[in-house]
Amino acid sequence: MWKNDPKELLNSTDIQDPTDFPPSSTTPGLRALDNALRCKICQELYEAPVVLTCGHCFCSLCARNQLSEKPACPTCWKEAAISSFRVNPAMEEAVTAWKDARPFVLRVIDEAIDLRTTASESSRPAKRHKPDTPVLSNSVSPRKQSRGHDNPGPSRGRDGPDGNTPNDDVEQDTCSNTNNSKSSVECPVCGKSVPMTKINAHLDTNCKHYSILSGGKNASSSKSGQKDAWSKLLDGKRSGKDKERPEAEVEAMSPLPKASYTVLKDKQIRDLLAAQDLSTAGDRSQLISRHERWVALYNANLDRSPALRKRLAELRLEMRRWEEDRRASRKDPLKIDITEYRRANKAEFERLVQRARGKPGQESPRAPDSSASLSDRAASCDLRGPVGASGSETDTILVTSDVEG
Amino acid sequence: MSVVYSRRLKKELQEIQIEQADPTKRAAGIQLLQADDLKIWFFSIEVLGESLYKNEVFHLMVRFDPEYPFKSPAVQFVVSDKVKPPVHPHVYTNGHICASILGDDWSPTLSVMAICITIQSMLASCKKKELPEGNDDYVRTAPDNPKKTRFVYHDDTV
Known part of the structure; x- marks a missing residue:
């Protein structure tokens, strides 16, 4: 993704981090706040935050990636497992709000600092400003942050007094104080806008009557949020009844099970991938890592909370990007060229061959050390000195086969 | 994963550059020498104050792969005509370092700076300048990348 261009590295403007905020002497707590809302693995604001059993919080994807390396919390090394993840909607809410507020806060700080420097230049440049004076109070007040998701519940106003069913009368009593005229709610079943007073009657008629054709007055974002909230609430209780919701949305509700690839044949893994509409190209390890990913x-x-979930199409796009990155990084400079390695170490191989052929009974004093370090690390912990085992297991196997061949 | 890799490294680089510009925050004795891309960075390390390595400057090479930060970077001292690796019981003469933080104890919550500071303190707390046991054997057979070596971490004191 990143070519070797230092300028591009340095001019990157899309990277946000806590140092965007001035130090705590100027704006107390803001840097720490920004830091607190970031995953300690990817350093981004939390995406789908989950809590491990130890209480540490990470992005769900980061934690999944990390636990596949090592089943422990990367902060405190306490045991952790994907099955014991708890979602953290409170953190998610805080992050969502902070994402809204962050650019605004940064702008206000910039303005305040500008103001302060001009003021200090004009009046008393010699005197030092107290660094911890709250500088923002003046500029914050005139603007109010407007947020769509502050009040996600359905509006509680109501229509004119034309309710007929007994249920309507009950409702009329409960919310007669909040009399916004023409209020409508979203039907949890068909998703159409229905006057608040008619919702029960609408449901009783199997969603055939009383819907408002022109659509509700809610903002579209909170509408879809409502819909998701409803669908999550009601999912499972209504089996097969809702013809109107797209298939993908329904199937997105249950997590995919992990496959135990060791007992699966290539074809079965391909079937798993095909069932998810994923590519079935590549060798076994590629298939497995694709499915794992x-x-x-x-x-x-x-x-994520239902309102923030990505669509399957977006996930597929991310998947495609990941595959491209993998393909690009396969020409990894860290990998050794085997023929090159053989040529460079020819003398060493010959020496080993000589030794192996010449005196089969005798072994060098170091040999037990290196074999122990490869086979059983726990047992070799008490060895003196770090053991210079010659390369990783793969390298060693390579060497051995060379000796034999 | 590799999106995490590039974004996180850029963040770290940005942070390092901000720190280096500000003498009050800079980690004393550690300096970024070169970071042209997100694959290989160079740092210079020296131990300030009283230590066995007084007035010695070492260069550290840090190599990343796209699995970073889930996998540790490959870290080693630079060996060239100009700079030599420190003589230290955990540092081989080819520059390879035996430190658990670079292997089993790596955590994605750590950073490149954290590694540099760990290595600096490893040098600072050294009591006797000596080569690791079996240095010659290891150096003769060592792979190019120290991450391919399975080190055994046995010594908690240095």
Whole structure:
């Protein structure tokens, strides 16, 4: 993704981090706040935050990736497992709000600092400003942050007094104080806008009557949020009744099970991938890592609150980007060219061959050390000195086969 | 994963550059020498104050792969005509370092700076300048990338 261009590295403007805020002597707590809302693995604001059993919080995808390396919390090394993740909607809410507020706060700080420097230049440049004076109070007040999701519940106003059913009368009593005229709610079943007073009658007629054709007055974002909230609430209780909701939305509700690839044949893994509409190209390890990645992406997405979940199409796009990155990084400079390695170490191989052929009974004093370090690390912990085992297991196998061949 | 890789490294680089510009925050004795891309960075490290390595400057090479930060970077001292690796019981003469933080104890919550500081303190607390046991054997057979070596971490004191 990143070519070797230092300028591009340095001029990157899309990277946000806590140092965007002035130090705490100027704006107390803001840097720490920004830091607190960031995942300690990816350093981004939390995406689908989950809590491990130790209480540490990470992005769901980051935690999944990390636990596949090592089943422990990366902060405190306490044992951790994907199955014991708890979603953290409170953190998610805080992050959502902070994402809204962050650019605004930064702008206000900039303005305040500008003001202060001009003021200090004009009046008393010699005197030092107290660094911890709250500088923002003046500029914050005139603007109010407007947020769509502050009040996600359905509006409680109501229509004219034309309710007829007994249920309507009950409702009329409960909310007669909040009399916004023409209020409508979203039907949890068909999703159409229905006058608040008619919702029960609408449901009683199997969603056939009373809907408002022109659509409700809610903002579209909170509307879809409502819909998701409803669909989550009601999912499972209504089996097969809702013909109107798209298939993908329904299937997005349950997490994908992890597959135990060791007992699966290539074809079965391909079937798993095909069932998710994923590519079935590549060798076995590629198939497995593709499926693992998809399961992680998919299940991490479910750790978001329903309103924030990505669509399957977006996940597929992320998946495609990941595959491209992988393909690009396969020409990894860290990998050794085997023929080159053989040529460079020819003398060493010959020496080993000589030794192996010449005196089969005798072994060098170091040999037990290196074999122990490869086979059983725990047992070799008490060895003196770090053991210079010659390369990783793969390298060693390579060497051995050379000796024999 | 590799999106995490590039974004996180850029963040770290940005942070390092901000720190280096500000003498009050800079980690004393550690300096970024070169970071042209997100694959390989160079740092200079020296131990300030009283230590066995007084007035010695070492260069550290840090190599990343796209699995970073889930996998540790490959870290080693630079060995060239100009700079030599420190003589230290955990540092081989080819520059490879035996430190658990670069292997089993790596955590994605750590950072490149954290590694540099760990290595600096590893040098600072050294009591006797000596080569690691079996240095010659290791150096003769060592792979190019120290991450391919399975080190055994046995010594908690240095």
